Amino acid sequence: MVFNPIGxxxxxxxxxxxxxxxxxxxxxxxxxxxxxxxxxLMEKFMEQVIFKYLRAEPEDHFLMMSFLHHSLFFDVICLxxxxxxxxxxxxxxxxxxxxxETFNIPGLYIAVQNTSCSGIGSFLxxxxxxxxxxxxxxxxxxxxxxxxxxxxxYVIGSCIKHIPVAGRDITYFIQQLLRERGSTKPPFExxxxxxxxxxxxxxxxxxxxxxxxxxxxxxxxxxxxxxxFHIDIGYxxxxxxxxxxLPEFANPDFIQPISDVVDEIIQTCSIDVRRPLHKNIVLSxxxxxxRDFGRHLQRDLKRVVDSRLQLSEELSGGRIK
Amino acid sequence: xxLLEINNRIIEETLTLKFExxxxxxxxxxVEVTFADFDGVLYHISxxxxxxxxxLVSISLKFYKELQEHGADELLKRIYGNLLVPxxxxxxxxxxxDLEAIPANREDVVHQAGMLKRNCFASxxxxxxxxxxxxxxxxxxxxxxxxxxxxxxxxxxxxxxxxVFSTVFKDDDDVIIGKVFMQEFKEGRRASxxxxxxxxxxxxxxxxxxxxxxxxxxxxxxxTFVLFPRHTNANTRENTINLIHxxxxxxxxxxxxxxxxxxxxxxxxxxxxxxxxxxxxxxxEKKEMKTISGKTFTR
Numbered sequence: 001m002v003f004n005p006i007g008x009x010x011x012x013x014x015x016x017x018x019x020x021x022x023x024x025x026x027x028x029x030x031x032x033x034x035x036x037x038x039x040x041l042m043e044k045f046m047e048q049v050i051f052k053y054l055r056a057e058p059e060d061h062f063l064m065m066s067f068l069h070h071s072l073f074f075d076v077i078c079l080x081x082x083x084x085x086x087x088x089x090x091x092x093x094x095x096x097x098x099x100x101e102t103f104n105i106p107g108l109y110i111a112v113q114n115t116s117c118s119g120i121g122s123f124l125x126x127x128x129x130x131x132x133x134x135x136x137x138x139x140x141x142x143x144x145x146x147x148x149x150x151x152x153x154y155v156i157g158s159c160i161k162h163i164p165v166a167g168r169d170i171t172y173f174i175q176q177l178l179r180e181r182g183s184t185k186p187p188f189e190x191x192x193x194x195x196x197x198x199x200x201x202x203x204x205x206x207x208x209x210x211x212x213x214x215x216x217x218x219x220x221x222x223x224x225x226x227x228x229f230h231i232d233i234g235y236x237x238x239x240x241x242x243x244x245x246l247p248e249f250a251n252p253d254f255i256q257p258i259s260d261v262v263d264e265i266i267q268t269c270s271i272d273v274r275r276p277l278h279k280n281i282v283l284s285x286x287x288x289x290x291r292d293f294g295r296h297l298q299r300d301l302k303r304v305v306d307s308r309l310q311l312s313e314e315l316s317g318g319r320i321k
Numbered sequence: 322x323x324l325l326e327i328n329n330r331i332i333e334e335t336l337t338l339k340f341e342x343x344x345x346x347x348x349x350x351x352v353e354v355t356f357a358d359f360d361g362v363l364y365h366i367s368x369x370x371x372x373x374x375x376x377l378v379s380i381s382l383k384f385y386k387e388l389q390e391h392g393a394d395e396l397l398k399r400i401y402g403n404l405l406v407p408x409x410x411x412x413x414x415x416x417x418x419d420l421e422a423i424p425a426n427r428e429d430v431v432h433q434a435g436m437l438k439r440n441c442f443a444s445x446x447x448x449x450x451x452x453x454x455x456x457x458x459x460x461x462x463x464x465x466x467x468x469x470x471x472x473x474x475x476x477x478x479x480x481x482x483x484x485v486f487s488t489v490f491k492d493d494d495d496v497i498i499g500k501v502f503m504q505e506f507k508e509g510r511r512a513s514x515x516x517x518x519x520x521x522x523x524x525x526x527x528x529x530x531x532x533x534x535x536x537x538x539x540x541x542x543x544x545t546f547v548l549f550p551r552h553t554n555a556n557t558r559e560n561t562i563n564l565i566h567x568x569x570x571x572x573x574x575x576x577x578x579x580x581x582x583x584x585x586x587x588x589x590x591x592x593x594x595x596x597x598x599x600x601x602x603x604x605x606e607k608k609e610m611k612t613i614s615g616k617t618f619t620r
Contacts (some may be wrong), residue, residue, distance in 0.1 A: 040588065043581040051325060051574045055358045059491050059579070102580045104492050 010313055043098055050103065058103040064110075094188050135273065136280030137262060139297075141244075141287035143167040144257070152273045160266045161261050165247045167287040170194075173243055173250040174236045195291040197238040198299075224236060241290040245300060259300035278305070325571050327563045328435035331356055332378060335366055336418065336431045339376055343420040349373040359570045360467050362438055365412060374420045378414035380437050387465045388441055396444040399434060414441065442566040445475055446484075450553040452477035462533075471569065474530060482548045485530060488569050490540040490576075496523070498576045499542055506544075520548040544568070 050058050092110050099105045135152045146163040150156045174194075192214050197203040207214045215234040243250040245257040256264075266277050281296055281301075335352065343349060354366045365379045382388065397414060398405055408418045416434060424430050433440070445463050452460050456479050463475040474485040474509055490496045503521035510516050520527060521544040526535035529545070546568075552561045606620050 040581075040585045043584060046576055047574070047581060048322065051570075052322060053330065053331065057359060057570060057573065059573070098581075098584070102577055102584065104495070104577070191338070 016108075027275070039094065039098070043102060046098065046103070053311055058105050061105070062107040062109070063099060063105045064108075069179075135276040137265060137277050138282050138284060139262065139288060140285040141283075142167055142285040143287070146244075146285075146287070148258075148262055148265055150269055150273075150277055152269075152276070156269055156273075159265050161265055163247070163256075163258060163261055164251055165258075169250045170240045170243060170287065174233075174240045177236050177239065178231060178233070193237050194240045195238060196241045196293050197297050198292070198296065200238070200242065203238050204235065241287075241293065244287075244293075245296065257299055257300065259304060262297070262317050263280055263301060263304045322572075324564070325567050325574055327439050327567060328432065329358055329364070329438065330435070332366070332437065333431050333435040336376065336378070336434055338388065339420060340417070340423050340427050340431070343374075344423060349420055352376060358438055359567065361469075363412070364437075365409065369409075369417065374417040376420065377406075377409060377415055378418065378434055378437070379409040379415040380441065381397065381412040382438070382441060384466050385413040385441070387463075388444060391445040391448050391463055393441050393444040396447065397440060400440055404430070404434075439563060439566055444561050446562045446565070447558070449475045449477040449482050450548075450558055453479070453482045453550070453553060454469065464533075468569070470536065472535070473569075474533075476529065480550065482553055483529060484546045484548065484565060485527060486544045486546075486569055487526070488542050488572065489533060489538075493540065494580070494606055495573075495576050496540050496542070498579050499572065502572065502575060502579070503542070503544060515551060517549065520545040520547075544572070 050056060094107060095110065099108050110318060131286060137148055137150045139148050140146065141163075144166055147160060148163065148168045149160050195279045211234070214237070215232050216237065217230050217232055239249070244257065262281065265276050278301075281297070283297075287296075331354070333337060335354065339349070339352065350365055351368055353368070353372075354364075356364050358364060361383050363381045365377075365381075367377050367379075369375055369377045385393070401416055404416045404418065406415050409415045414437065416437070418430075418434075445465060449460075452458075457477065458479050460477055463473075465473045465475075469471055470489050472487050474483075474487075476483050476485075488499075490499055500521070500523060503519070506519040507521060508520060522545070524539060524541060525537055526533070526543050527545050530543070535543075546565065548561065548565075551557065609617055609619050611617050
């Protein structure tokens with residue numbers, strides 16, 4: 001989890017922190033793909049969040065639970081990543097129950113289909129040129145699931161798409177690669193070593209030519225024997241995050257890269273909102289923080305759109321440019 | 322987590338990060354965060370005048386005036402020394418950290434910065450602990466309205482210091498759970514001889530406060546701690562102050578955890594019952610039936 005107050009008043013909680021390990025080293029994941037499955041652990045997690053990290057008395061503060069991250073207001077607590085767009089009403093009611101009965105919250109607002117916090121938060125933050133609009137696409141990618149949500153003042157609910165590739169998948173994928181190469185203890189926290197590259201083939205050659213500079217070493221400490229162990233991370237550094245753009249590496253069922261998904265969303269929205277949507281694509285969530293993620297997405301999206309425009313130009317015999 | 326943390330993680334993490342990046346020679350980044358702590362306390366970490374090499378940490382407590390009466394300023398000066406600077410506008414205390422002159426004992430410094438709220442409170446306790454040591458009785462009671470409708474009273478006698486907390490239970494269920502919880506506290510001396518004496522009074526203030534205008538109500542509780550010299554002497558003083566200044570938050574935190582625990586057991590029991598129900602099958606009814614030719618049989 002990154003509780004990162006630096007660089008603005010944003011508070012980022014990712015579902016990573018929900019790994020609550022107990023004495024027998026088993027790890028429990030209360031939230032799977034954004035949906036809460038284990039309520040006992042969820043309640044315990046909320047206790048920790050409210051009393052240990054936020055250090056707030058819940059009886060004093062109204063609570064807003066929504067999707068993307070936002071700042072801590074004085075009398076409102078915003079809790080992110082707790083209500084994905086495709087959550088059932090029953091789940092939301094259950095969440096209400098816990099908040100009111102256990103924590104005595106005076107008032108609660110669950111941003112259904114992230115009408116408030118999500119769009120407003122991310123769009124307001126990323127407005128260059130002083131102009132503030134609430135139209136754009138929010139790409140939120142955390143640990144469990146990725147969502148792309150278009151909004152035009154209000155969220156265009158019918159066009160929300162979810163992509164089953166997210167931080168956890170990247171971690172598993174990299175661990176699998178490392179395991180196949182023969183390392184015995186697959187590590188966590190690999191995001192520090194990963195980045196997005198412009199061209200996979202060229203990266204491979206770069207690595208082959210100069211391994212000393214590219215291959216990084218991961219130092220970990222075995223929890224039980226307390227010995228240090230080293231793992232070399234090479235190709236995984238750029239292959240990992242690449243699964244956003246080539247999901248067939250990690251998930252055989254899903255082969256649409258994220259740029260295609262974003263493009264599809266824009267095409268399904270009404271025609272007058274497409275240009276503003278293209279103008280304002282916002283990335284949020286921990287898994288979008290890889291270096292050059294934005295550039296790669298922009299480049300791929302541009303390619304798709306350019307080829308479509310070129311096709312229409314050809315078909316119309318040069319009349320539509 | 323049985324005890325709430327006394328230090329503020331955000332301050333510690335922010336400062337540690339800043340110190341580390343400065344000592345690694347990275348260019349300092351701007352920092353601007355406002356965040357809250359228990360009891361309506363607000364913190365503000367920023368760069369004064371836009372100077373990225375300095376980090377200003379400010380705290381604002383609504384009841385700081387009352388703490389000042391009991392020597393908060395002197396205590397803070399003693400602990401933080403040069404780091405203490407005139408308070409920022411709208412805040413009560415400010416500490417200035419220079420990233421270009423990081424002190425040698427940086428971890429201690431960061432730790433003390435995280436304890437800023439605790440140190441603000443500490444002055445009241447230290448003053449009254451000192452009274453008790455010197456045997457001065459009859460000093461005026463300290464009254465700190467640390468929350469809107471909740472107060473803390475500290476009084477020193479010759480052989481003990483009494484600390485009384487008044488607390489409001491917003492929910493009726495909380496009152497009951499609170500009573501049960503305090504019952505255990507009262508009997509804490511069974512568990513350990515060194516535990517202080519604890520008294521709990523629901524609705525009415527205890528005898529010590531009978532001449533004050535202390536509030537009376539159905540969901541108000543008063544908790545009295547009687548601290549003996551073994552708790553207030555120089556060796557154990559720090560620990561006592563650490564534990565006692567967050568007592569009210571600790572109590573309410575545990576009430577909520579108890580409720581969560583009850584829910585856990587309810588869920589477990591419900592799923593057990595569901596399993597039993599799913600195993601049940603209605604008995605096959607024995608019906609008498611007749612065929613066309615007139616024979617009867619039972620199925």
